[in-house]
Amino acid sequence: MNNNVLLNVTGLHxxxxxxxxxxxxxxxxxxxxxxxxxxxxxxxxxxxxxxxLEELTPDDLAIKNAKFTNYQSYLRNHDVNYSNTTINNMTAAIQSLYTFLEINEYNVKSLNLKLKSLKENPEHAGSLRADEAEQMAQLVLKQRKGQEKSALIRLAYTTSFRKSSLLSLKWDDFSFKGNYYEVKVIVKGGDVHENSIPVELYKELLKIKEQPYYQQYTDNRLFHLGNKAIQAMMDTLRAELNISETRNIVFHSFRNVAVKFGTLEEAQEQLGHSNIHTTKVSYDNETKDLSNRPSMRMHNKISDDVFKSLSKEELISLILNEDSGVLMRLKMRAVEFGNQGNDKE
Known part of the structure; x- marks a missing residue:
């Protein structure tokens, strides 16, 4: 192909x-x-x-494999907290496009976009118990920026806000409502997600302002932690608590801690989902108890009289050792029984 023809093809593209x-x-x-x-x-x-896309020229298209590998890393560390499945789908779209561009005689090599797919896990954020989450909030205090990290963890598992929303929070996003604080964030699509936190937790947040290093910030934001710092924090905490890699505990795991304490509908509000079917996936994973499936209950021959043989102390111990969701529901029922007794007096 002579230079004139090459120029004409370039001009066309x-x-x-x-x-x-x-x-x-x-x-x-x-x-x-x-x-x-x-x-x-x-x-x-x-x-x-x-x-x-409307501004692109042919000179913008060529890319080296190292650069595309950097893009995969960029997505893995993104504030949106993309799952591995989403990242694989996003990079696959670019790979497919470049095959099309190469076929159509653009000066690109689709082979340069070859990547090793990330391992996909349908439950990419493993389940974390409330007591484990609080233990992490305590342990992290000894790390650099420990008070800030501890407050971030507590706010994460209390509100179920995503990491990107938490890191964008400003002090103006909190408003006092008498016996609690309301906090609002802007989520995907411009929608507002709101939740409430106890006064005690807000006081924990205020301790961030007391840290000497915090005085350098003037942007009114609560948190000044990057993705790498948060990743390192989680790596250290998993190691200290001897949490197996198979559990896949990541920062996103804090988001589902609170759903154990309510109904499916309450979980939908807590997570800010517009579609309850999306909530059901998280809710079922967090509340699933295979030991209580019908397949097990049908063979259960234990009499209800078994409780009568236990002392009061044994019954209390039995109740307190239940998982957090069951325990909270029992506490609520206990309060109801107590109120009913008071009404009869």
Whole structure:
């Protein structure tokens, strides 16, 4: 190909990069797939070139494997806390696009985008008990910025806010309501997610302001912790508590701690889900008890009289050793019984 022809091809592509990407996206029959691919492609090129798809030229497209590997790492450390499955899907969309571009004679090599897929786990955030979460909040106090990290953990498992929302919180997002504090965050789509925290927890948050290093910040934000610091924090805490890697305990695990203490509908409000089916996945994982499935109960021949043989102290010990969700429901029932007794007097 002579230089004049090469210039003509380059000139043609300069005017049609977006049109060709648009053709690739529109080649999928599913509207959902089109939207998903377009979103993934826009995110990638904004990261890689700082441009929108409409602004791209052929010179923006070439990429080395090392750079695309960096993009995978960028997604893994993103504030949105993408799951490995989502990251694999996002990078696959770019890989597919580059195969299309190469076929259409752009100066790119689709082989440069070859990556090792991240290990996918449908339950990417393992289950964490409330007592474990609080133990972590205590242990982390001895780390650098310990008070700030401890407050972050407590606020995370109390509100169920995502990490990105927690790190963007400002002191103005809290308002006193008499016997509790209301806190609001902006989530995906611009929606507002609100929750309440006890006064005692707000006082813990205020201790962050007492730290000498905090005086350097003037942005009104509560937390000044990066993703790497939070990752290192979790790695250390897992090691100190001897938590097996198979449990897959990550920062996102704090988000589901509170759902054990309520109903499915309350869990939906707690997590800020618009679709209750999304909540059900988390709720079922957190409250699932295989030992109490019908397949087990049908063979249960233990008489109710077994409780009568226990002393008061043994019964109390039995109750207190139940999991946190069952224990909280029993406490609430106990309060109801107590109130009923008072009404009769």
């Amino acid at each position: 300069t005017q049609s990069v977006y049109a060709d990407i648009r053709s690739f996206i529109d080649s999928f029959t599913s509207k959902h797939t089109q939207q998903t691919y377009e979103r993934s492609i826009r995110i990638f090129f904004m990261w890689y070139t700082g441009k929108t």
